[in-house]
Amino acid sequence: MAKTVRVYVTLKRGVLDPQGSAVGHALRTLGYSEVEGVRLGKYIELELSGGQSEAEGRRRLEEMCRRLLANTVIEDYRFEDGPAPAPRAP
Amino acid sequence: MKIGIVTFPGSNCDHDVYHVVKHVCGADAQYVWHKDRLPAGLDAVILPGGFSYGDYLRCGALARFSPVMEDVVGFAKGGGPVVGICNGFQVLCEAGLLPGALLRNRSLHFVCRDVLVEVQGADTPLTTGLRGEKLRVPVAHGDGNYFADEATLDRLEGEGRVVFRYVGGAPNGAARDIAGVAGGERMNVVGLMPHPERASEAILGSTDGRRLFDALLGAG
Numbered sequence: 099m100a101k102t103v104r105v106y107v108t109l110k111r112g113v114l115d116p117q118g119s120a121v122g123h124a125l126r127t128l129g130y131s132e133v134e135g136v137r138l139g140k141y142i143e144l145e146l147s148g149g150q151s152e153a154e155g156r157r158r159l160e161e162m163c164r165r166l167l168a169n170t171v172i173e174d175y176r177f178e179d180g181p182a183p184a185p186r187a188p
Numbered sequence: 189m190k191i192g193i194v195t196f197p198g199s200n201c202d203h204d205v206y207h208v209v210k211h212v213c214g215a216d217a218q219y220v221w222h223k224d225r226l227p228a229g230l231d232a233v234i235l236p237g238g239f240s241y242g243d244y245l246r247c248g249a250l251a252r253f254s255p256v257m258e259d260v261v262g263f264a265k266g267g268g269p270v271v272g273i274c275n276g277f278q279v280l281c282e283a284g285l286l287p288g289a290l291l292r293n294r295s296l297h298f299v300c301r302d303v304l305v306e307v308q309g310a311d312t313p314l315t316t317g318l319r320g321e322k323l324r325v326p327v328a329h330g331d332g333n334y335f336a337d338e339a340t341l342d343r344l345e346g347e348g349r350v351v352f353r354y355v356g357g358a359p360n361g362a363a364r365d366i367a368g369v370a371g372g373e374r375m376n377v378v379g380l381m382p383h384p385e386r387a388s389e390a391i392l393g394s395t396d397g398r399r400l401f402d403a404l405l406g407a408g
Contacts, residue, residue, distance in 0.1 A: 109291075113335060114361070116296050140245075166253070169246055169282065171289040172335055 100147055102181040103159060107168045108139035142167060143181075189405045190216040192230040194260070194276075196240035196251045197222065201273065204385040205236045208401055212388050215405045222251070226259035232269040232313065232404055233260055235276025237328075237383060247290060247331045248278030257283055269313035269404065270377045274329055277368070277379030286371040286379045287344065288336035293329070294361025300328040302394070304355035305367045305382055310348035312375045316403045322355055323396035325382040327367075332381040334362035334369070344369055352380050 109115045115137050122136035150158070159177055168175040191209045195202045202219060209217040220226060222240075226233065240251035251257070257279075264270045264285050272280040280286040293299060305325060307318040336344065341363055344350050352368030360381070368380030384397025 113291065114294065114333075116292055116294050116333075116361075120296055166245070166249065169249065169289055171281075171287075172291060 103144045105142040105177040198240045199238035201237035208388045222254035235272040237274030248282040252283040272379040291333040298330040299359045309351040325387045332360040334366045
Protein backbone atom coordinates (compact mmCIF):
# COMPACT_ATOMS: atom_id res chain seq x y z
CA MET A 99 0.00 0.00 0.00
CA ALA A 100 1.29 3.43 -0.87
CA LYS A 101 2.27 5.61 2.02
CA THR A 102 3.71 8.98 2.90
CA VAL A 103 6.82 9.39 4.99
CA ARG A 104 7.98 12.64 6.56
CA VAL A 105 11.72 13.15 6.76
CA TYR A 106 13.32 15.84 8.92
CA VAL A 107 16.92 16.87 8.37
CA THR A 108 18.62 19.18 10.85
CA LEU A 109 22.15 20.33 11.53
CA LYS A 110 23.84 18.24 14.20
CA ARG A 111 24.06 19.70 17.68
CA GLY A 112 27.38 21.43 17.88
CA VAL A 113 27.33 22.54 14.24
CA LEU A 114 26.79 26.27 14.17
CA ASP A 115 23.48 27.16 12.53
CA PRO A 116 23.79 30.79 11.42
CA GLN A 117 20.32 30.80 9.85
CA GLY A 118 18.79 29.55 13.07
CA SER A 119 20.72 32.16 15.04
CA ALA A 120 19.49 34.94 12.73
CA VAL A 121 15.87 33.79 12.99
CA GLY A 122 16.20 33.54 16.78
CA HIS A 123 17.58 37.06 16.89
CA ALA A 124 14.68 38.31 14.76
CA LEU A 125 12.12 36.64 17.02
CA ARG A 126 13.68 38.21 20.12
CA THR A 127 13.70 41.56 18.34
CA LEU A 128 9.94 41.12 17.82
CA GLY A 129 9.58 40.79 21.58
CA TYR A 130 9.54 37.02 21.98
CA SER A 131 12.19 37.03 24.66
CA GLU A 132 11.37 33.45 25.62
CA VAL A 133 13.10 32.23 22.44
CA GLU A 134 16.41 30.84 23.61
CA GLY A 135 17.38 28.92 20.53
CA VAL A 136 16.31 28.22 16.97
CA ARG A 137 17.52 25.42 14.73
CA LEU A 138 16.52 25.47 11.09
CA GLY A 139 16.18 22.28 9.10
CA LYS A 140 14.59 20.69 6.09
CA TYR A 141 11.27 18.90 5.85
CA ILE A 142 10.87 16.35 3.06
CA GLU A 143 7.73 14.39 2.17
CA LEU A 144 8.21 11.12 0.37
CA GLU A 145 5.40 9.30 -1.42
CA LEU A 146 6.36 5.65 -1.41
CA SER A 147 4.84 2.68 -3.17
CA GLY A 148 4.21 -0.25 -0.89
CA GLY A 149 5.03 -3.88 -1.43
CA GLN A 150 8.03 -4.18 0.83
CA SER A 151 8.25 -5.63 4.27
CA GLU A 152 8.34 -3.15 7.12
CA ALA A 153 11.99 -3.96 7.79
CA GLU A 154 13.06 -3.69 4.16
CA GLY A 155 11.16 -0.40 3.75
CA ARG A 156 12.88 0.98 6.80
CA ARG A 157 16.29 -0.16 5.63
CA ARG A 158 15.79 1.54 2.26
CA LEU A 159 14.60 4.75 3.93
CA GLU A 160 17.69 4.82 6.14
CA GLU A 161 19.76 4.37 3.02
CA MET A 162 18.03 7.24 1.21
CA CYS A 163 18.68 9.51 4.16
CA ARG A 164 22.33 8.55 4.49
CA ARG A 165 23.13 8.57 0.77
CA LEU A 166 21.35 11.73 -0.29
CA LEU A 167 18.78 13.44 1.89
CA ALA A 168 21.21 14.20 4.73
CA ASN A 169 24.95 14.77 4.80
CA THR A 170 25.81 12.90 7.96
CA VAL A 171 29.03 14.87 8.41
CA ILE A 172 26.91 17.85 9.42
CA GLU A 173 23.31 16.72 9.63
CA ASP A 174 21.04 14.36 11.57
CA TYR A 175 17.84 12.92 10.16
CA ARG A 176 14.72 11.22 11.39
CA PHE A 177 11.57 10.05 9.67
CA GLU A 178 8.04 9.14 10.58
CA ASP A 179 5.08 7.63 8.80
CA GLY A 180 1.98 9.45 7.76
CA PRO A 181 0.98 12.50 5.75
CA ALA A 182 1.65 16.00 6.92
CA PRO A 183 -1.11 17.36 9.14
CA ALA A 184 -3.53 19.60 7.28
CA PRO A 185 -2.67 23.29 7.54
CA ARG A 186 -4.50 25.01 10.36
CA ALA A 187 -7.33 27.23 9.21
CA PRO A 188 -6.49 30.89 9.70
CA MET B 189 49.04 17.83 -20.54
CA LYS B 190 45.34 17.38 -21.09
CA ILE B 191 42.86 18.68 -18.57
CA GLY B 192 39.24 17.55 -18.38
CA ILE B 193 36.80 20.19 -17.14
CA VAL B 194 33.47 18.81 -15.97
CA THR B 195 30.36 20.80 -16.80
CA PHE B 196 27.37 20.15 -14.56
CA PRO B 197 24.02 21.82 -15.18
CA GLY B 198 24.60 25.10 -13.36
CA SER B 199 28.39 25.19 -13.60
CA ASN B 200 29.42 28.72 -14.47
CA CYS B 201 33.20 28.79 -14.14
CA ASP B 202 33.89 25.99 -16.60
CA HIS B 203 34.62 28.45 -19.41
CA ASP B 204 36.92 30.54 -17.23
CA VAL B 205 38.93 27.46 -16.27
CA TYR B 206 39.02 26.31 -19.89
CA HIS B 207 40.25 29.75 -20.98
CA VAL B 208 43.05 29.82 -18.43
CA VAL B 209 44.21 26.25 -19.09
CA LYS B 210 44.03 26.55 -22.86
CA HIS B 211 44.66 30.17 -23.78
CA VAL B 212 46.66 31.51 -20.85
CA CYS B 213 48.74 28.43 -20.01
CA GLY B 214 48.71 26.88 -23.48
CA ALA B 215 47.76 23.36 -22.37
CA ASP B 216 45.12 21.11 -23.82
CA ALA B 217 41.66 21.37 -22.28
CA GLN B 218 38.44 19.51 -22.88
CA TYR B 219 34.94 19.97 -21.50
CA VAL B 220 33.29 16.83 -20.15
CA TRP B 221 29.49 16.94 -19.90
CA HIS B 222 28.28 15.50 -16.61
CA LYS B 223 26.24 12.78 -18.33
CA ASP B 224 29.22 11.55 -20.31
CA ARG B 225 32.10 9.43 -19.12
CA LEU B 226 35.63 10.73 -18.65
CA PRO B 227 37.56 10.37 -21.90
CA ALA B 228 40.78 8.35 -21.83
CA GLY B 229 44.09 10.11 -21.71
CA LEU B 230 43.32 12.92 -19.27
CA ASP B 231 46.17 14.05 -17.00
CA ALA B 232 43.95 15.87 -14.53
CA VAL B 233 40.28 16.67 -13.93
CA ILE B 234 38.89 19.97 -12.69
CA LEU B 235 35.42 20.40 -11.20
CA PRO B 236 34.69 24.11 -11.68
CA GLY B 237 32.65 26.54 -9.66
CA GLY B 238 29.03 27.41 -10.12
CA PHE B 239 25.70 26.26 -8.80
CA SER B 240 25.34 22.69 -9.96
CA TYR B 241 21.70 21.62 -9.87
CA GLY B 242 20.83 25.03 -8.46
CA ASP B 243 22.37 24.04 -5.13
CA TYR B 244 19.15 22.10 -4.51
CA LEU B 245 19.07 20.07 -1.28
CA ARG B 246 22.69 20.97 -0.45
CA CYS B 247 25.52 22.44 -2.52
CA GLY B 248 27.04 19.62 -4.55
CA ALA B 249 24.66 16.98 -3.20
CA LEU B 250 23.01 16.17 -6.51
CA ALA B 251 26.02 16.66 -8.76
CA ARG B 252 27.86 13.87 -7.02
CA PHE B 253 25.38 11.41 -8.51
CA SER B 254 26.02 12.56 -12.09
CA PRO B 255 27.27 9.68 -14.25
CA VAL B 256 30.66 11.32 -14.78
CA MET B 257 31.34 11.27 -11.03
CA GLU B 258 31.71 7.50 -11.04
CA ASP B 259 34.67 7.97 -13.37
CA VAL B 260 36.00 10.93 -11.39
CA VAL B 261 36.02 8.78 -8.26
CA GLY B 262 37.81 6.01 -10.14
CA PHE B 263 40.30 8.48 -11.59
CA ALA B 264 41.00 9.87 -8.12
CA LYS B 265 41.32 6.43 -6.53
CA GLY B 266 43.86 5.57 -9.22
CA GLY B 267 45.95 8.55 -8.13
CA GLY B 268 44.86 10.95 -10.86
CA PRO B 269 44.89 14.64 -9.93
CA VAL B 270 41.40 16.00 -9.28
CA VAL B 271 40.83 19.65 -8.38
CA GLY B 272 37.55 21.10 -7.14
CA ILE B 273 37.12 24.85 -7.14
CA CYS B 274 34.33 26.39 -5.03
CA ASN B 275 31.24 24.37 -6.05
CA GLY B 276 33.67 21.72 -7.26
CA PHE B 277 35.10 21.58 -3.72
CA GLN B 278 31.56 21.11 -2.38
CA VAL B 279 30.95 18.31 -4.88
CA LEU B 280 34.18 16.53 -3.86
CA CYS B 281 33.16 16.70 -0.19
CA GLU B 282 29.69 15.35 -0.96
CA ALA B 283 31.25 12.58 -3.04
CA GLY B 284 33.42 11.56 -0.11
CA LEU B 285 36.66 12.28 -1.98
CA LEU B 286 37.47 15.01 0.52
CA PRO B 287 36.72 15.08 4.25
CA GLY B 288 34.37 17.56 5.85
CA ALA B 289 31.58 19.70 4.46
CA LEU B 290 30.93 23.32 3.50
CA LEU B 291 28.28 25.08 5.53
CA ARG B 292 26.47 28.35 4.98
CA ASN B 293 28.79 31.31 5.59
CA ARG B 294 28.69 32.34 9.21
CA SER B 295 27.65 35.89 8.23
CA LEU B 296 24.86 34.48 6.02
CA HIS B 297 26.16 36.85 3.34
CA PHE B 298 27.46 35.83 -0.03
CA VAL B 299 31.10 36.97 0.03
CA CYS B 300 32.71 38.15 -3.17
CA ARG B 301 36.13 39.72 -2.73
CA ASP B 302 39.84 39.17 -2.95
CA VAL B 303 41.44 37.24 -0.11
CA LEU B 304 44.97 36.22 0.75
CA VAL B 305 45.56 32.52 1.17
CA GLU B 306 48.76 30.87 2.27
CA VAL B 307 49.86 27.62 0.67
CA GLN B 308 50.63 25.10 3.41
CA GLY B 309 50.94 21.42 4.11
CA ALA B 310 52.18 18.65 1.89
CA ASP B 311 52.84 19.00 -1.80
CA THR B 312 49.82 18.40 -4.02
CA PRO B 313 49.54 18.51 -7.80
CA LEU B 314 48.16 22.02 -7.46
CA THR B 315 50.65 23.41 -4.97
CA THR B 316 54.01 21.79 -5.65
CA GLY B 317 56.79 24.24 -4.92
CA LEU B 318 54.47 26.91 -3.56
CA ARG B 319 54.48 26.15 0.18
CA GLY B 320 54.70 29.34 2.21
CA GLU B 321 53.57 31.52 -0.69
CA LYS B 322 50.71 33.93 -0.09
CA LEU B 323 48.38 34.23 -3.03
CA ARG B 324 45.81 36.93 -3.75
CA VAL B 325 42.74 35.26 -5.22
CA PRO B 326 39.04 36.05 -5.12
CA VAL B 327 36.35 34.14 -3.28
CA ALA B 328 32.71 34.22 -4.35
CA HIS B 329 30.44 31.93 -2.37
CA GLY B 330 27.57 31.66 0.07
CA ASP B 331 28.55 28.27 1.45
CA GLY B 332 32.27 28.20 2.10
CA ASN B 333 32.31 27.69 5.83
CA TYR B 334 34.51 24.59 6.06
CA PHE B 335 33.45 22.17 8.77
CA ALA B 336 34.85 18.92 10.07
CA ASP B 337 34.86 17.53 13.59
CA GLU B 338 37.84 18.33 15.79
CA ALA B 339 39.40 14.88 15.45
CA THR B 340 39.23 15.12 11.65
CA LEU B 341 40.68 18.64 11.71
CA ASP B 342 43.58 17.45 13.89
CA ARG B 343 44.22 14.54 11.55
CA LEU B 344 44.14 16.82 8.49
CA GLU B 345 46.63 19.21 10.07
CA GLY B 346 48.85 16.34 11.18
CA GLU B 347 48.94 14.81 7.72
CA GLY B 348 49.62 18.12 6.00
CA ARG B 349 46.25 18.04 4.29
CA VAL B 350 45.35 21.64 5.05
CA VAL B 351 46.85 23.11 1.90
CA PHE B 352 45.26 26.56 1.75
CA ARG B 353 44.58 28.78 4.75
CA TYR B 354 43.09 32.26 4.78
CA VAL B 355 45.50 34.92 5.98
CA GLY B 356 43.97 37.41 8.41
CA GLY B 357 40.84 35.38 9.16
CA ALA B 358 38.37 33.40 7.10
CA PRO B 359 35.72 35.41 5.21
CA ASN B 360 33.12 32.71 5.87
CA GLY B 361 33.70 31.32 9.38
CA ALA B 362 35.65 28.28 8.15
CA ALA B 363 37.11 26.05 10.87
CA ARG B 364 40.74 26.97 11.54
CA ASP B 365 40.61 29.40 8.60
CA ILE B 366 40.79 26.51 6.16
CA ALA B 367 40.40 27.55 2.52
CA GLY B 368 41.39 24.26 0.91
CA VAL B 369 42.22 20.66 1.78
CA ALA B 370 43.83 17.67 0.11
CA GLY B 371 42.54 14.12 0.00
CA GLY B 372 43.56 10.89 -1.63
CA GLU B 373 46.41 8.56 -0.79
CA ARG B 374 48.81 10.65 -2.82
CA MET B 375 47.37 14.05 -1.93
CA ASN B 376 46.01 13.97 -5.45
CA VAL B 377 42.56 15.37 -4.70
CA VAL B 378 42.45 19.07 -3.84
CA GLY B 379 39.50 21.30 -3.05
CA LEU B 380 39.58 25.04 -2.49
CA MET B 381 37.00 27.79 -2.16
CA PRO B 382 38.95 30.63 -3.86
CA HIS B 383 38.89 30.97 -7.65
CA PRO B 384 42.42 30.88 -9.10
CA GLU B 385 40.97 31.03 -12.62
CA ARG B 386 39.75 34.55 -11.86
CA ALA B 387 43.25 35.69 -10.92
CA SER B 388 45.35 34.37 -13.76
CA GLU B 389 45.79 37.43 -15.98
CA ALA B 390 47.20 40.83 -15.11
CA ILE B 391 44.18 42.59 -16.59
CA LEU B 392 42.07 40.92 -13.89
CA GLY B 393 44.19 42.33 -11.08
CA SER B 394 46.25 39.34 -10.01
CA THR B 395 48.18 36.55 -11.65
CA ASP B 396 48.69 34.59 -8.42
CA GLY B 397 46.06 32.05 -9.43
CA ARG B 398 48.03 31.14 -12.52
CA ARG B 399 50.81 29.80 -10.33
CA LEU B 400 48.46 27.02 -9.22
CA PHE B 401 47.56 26.16 -12.81
CA ASP B 402 51.25 26.22 -13.74
CA ALA B 403 51.97 23.81 -10.89
CA LEU B 404 49.16 21.53 -12.02
CA LEU B 405 50.43 21.63 -15.59
CA GLY B 406 53.93 20.85 -14.44
CA ALA B 407 55.32 24.19 -15.55
CA GLY B 408 55.57 25.75 -12.09
